[in-house]
Amino acid sequence: AQSVTQPDIHITVSEGASLELRCNYSYGATPYLFWYVQSPGQGLQLLLKYFSGDTLVQGIKGFEAEFKRSQSSFNLRKPSVHWSDAAEYFCAVLNNNDMRFGAGTRLTVKP
Amino acid sequence: DSGVTQTPKHLITATGQRVTLRCSPRSGDLSVYWYQQSLDQGLQFLIQYYNGEERAKGNILERFSAQQFPDLHSELNLSSLELGDSALYFCASSVTPATDTQYFGPGTRLTVL
Numbered sequence: 001a002q003s004v005t006q007p008d009i010h011i012t013v014s015e016g017a018s019l020e021l022r023c024n025y026s027y028g029a030t031p032y033l034f035w036y037v038q039s040p041g042q043g044l045q046l047l048l049k050y051f052s053g054d055t056l057v058q059g060i061k062g063f064e065a066e067f068k069r070s071q072s073s074f075n076l077r078k079p080s081v082h083w084s085d086a087a088e089y090f091c092a093v094l095n096n097n098d099m100r101f102g103a104g105t106r107l108t109v110k111p
Numbered sequence: 112d113s114g115v116t117q118t119p120k121h122l123i124t125a126t127g128q129r130v131t132l133r134c135s136p137r138s139g140d141l142s143v144y145w146y147q148q149s150l151d152q153g154l155q156f157l158i159q160y161y162n163g164e165e166r167a168k169g170n171i172l173e174r175f176s177a178q179q180f181p182d183l184h185s186e187l188n189l190s191s192l193e194l195g196d197s198a199l200y201f202c203a204s205s206v207t208p209a210t211d212t213q214y215f216g217p218g219t220r221l222t223v224l
Contacts, residue, residue, distance in 0.1 A: 044215040101154040
């Protein structure tokens, strides 16, 4: 069955520290991959996406993600986290009209 | 601001009632999607329309229905509401249905008492 897994439900990092949020997917072919961020009470904002080409993609707010086909992963990274990055992050995959989201990772940023 | 608008922002109603949620896609987007977000189920795809036609169906209950009008706005109708229908309902839109980025609206928070 097709699935998207975000293994970490909650991550806490200190402001200024680096961040990596994990995402693994289970699909027959390489799907289209996305990371969205959701602040409390808000809608989802697209951070970045991967369709094809360079496996390292740059997004907004200083985020980047790397697609690794061999690991079926699309991990999100940021070199230095800001307090305003505290939010919920969702990995999503789109395969032939079927959009699936991971369960989300809640990021807490310590001062 | 994604360009997708949803009304109302909040809705409080009673069990057994019927409500209609409205979505206006981004200018130029032909495809509209509806999602439900709840604490226990997470984000779930409900249904997709493209240029007025139903394109794909997800975990949408029979008590729920949707349509997309000629001006491309969409409505999600929820009937015989139950407590468990309380959730955040998102609309998203994209230019094309299958491979394009979806942009999300701010959501409608439905509370069923």
